[in-house]
Amino acid sequence: MAEQRRATTTRPSAARERIVAAADRLFYDEGIHAVGVQRIVTEAGVTRVTFYRHFPSxxxxxxxxxxxxxxxxxxxxxxxxxxxxxxxxxxxxxxxxxxxxxxxxxxxxxxxxxxxxxxxxxxxxxxxxxxxxxxxxxxxxxxxxxxxxxxxxxxxxxxxxxxxxxxxxxxxxxxxxxxxxxxxxxxxxxxxxxx
CATH class of the missing domain: 1.10.357.10 (Tetracycline Repressor, domain 2)
Structure with a gap:
């Protein structure tokens, strides 16, 4: 199960890249605790399901x-x-x-x-x-x-x-x-x- 989770979280995709890019900008500019998952989902243009498929937490x-x-x-x-x-x-x-x-x-x-x-x-x-x-x-x-x-x-x-x-x-x-x-x-x- 851990192997499957690791593969899921590291699978290259355009959606994953958008999520990480949005997180990079928002976490750096505003702080990690200040930025919620919904904000990242919105900024990255993905669904919550897509977000959690790539990042379980x-x-x-x-x-x-x-x-x-x-x-x-x-x-x-x-x-x-x-x-x-x-x-x-x-x-x-x-x-x-x-x-x-x-x-x-x-x-x-x-x-x-x-x-x-x-x-x-x-x-x-x-x-x-x-x-x-x-x-x-x-x-x-x-x-x-x-x-x-x-x-x-x-x-x-x-x-x-x-x-x-x-x-x-x-x-x-x-x-x-x-x-x-x-x-x-x-x-x-x-x-x-x-x-």
Whole structure:
């Protein structure tokens, strides 16, 4: 039965994609608890039967929404690491530059994983998804820092992740007109001071 449920919830279809796309927009813009199933059904242009065929519960949809966001992050980071294979310092710079160039504009309400985590406690899928993607990105940073010969790649990777998180939150809350320069400076200092 669990196998059948998993197959049902992951079957690719246009309706499923519309549901997840509507959830992505609404959950990010308004919050997960604030958006009910009926609103998503209406926005996606599907019936409740179709919704529940793909997502037996709202938590299943939350998981799919964050999985989609997580896959975007993994594709983005993984693509940069692959594009700069053998050039780890350049990869680290590009990871920071992409965040300032592309992502700051897309996360004006803050990090979707932090926002989702704030709405749930314990081992809810939202918190597990946030932990998973943040750990994965931190591990990629640590690998790159190890390649550049950083003397403490584990600590520096954690610090880079904190700087990244702080920059996203600052972008959403502080109206810091120097955010990009401040972020890039802190990022580069953390890398270069340990080499």
């Amino acid at each position: 709202k938590d299943d949809l939350v998981d799919a929404y964050l999985e989609r966001r997580k896959q975007f992050d993994r594709d983005q980071v993984g693509g940069i690491v692959a594009a700069y294979a053998g050039r780890p310092r350049e990869a680290l710079t590009e990871l920071a530059t992409v965040l300032t160039r592309d992502d700051f504009a897309q996360v004006q309400r803050g990090c979707p994983f932090i926002n989702a985590s704030a709405e749930f406690t314990g081992t809810h899928p939202a918190r597990l998804q946030a932990y998973d993607v943040r750990r994965w990105v931190t591990e990629r940073l640590e690998e790159l820092l190890r390649e550049v010969g950083h003397r403490d790649p584990r600590a520096a990777a954690e610090q880079l992740m904190m700087i990244r998180t702080g920059a996203v939150v600052s972008g959403a809350l502080d109206r810091n007109s120097h955010l990009t320069d401040d972020f890039l400076s802190a990022w580069a200092h953390t890398i270069d001071s340990g080499r």
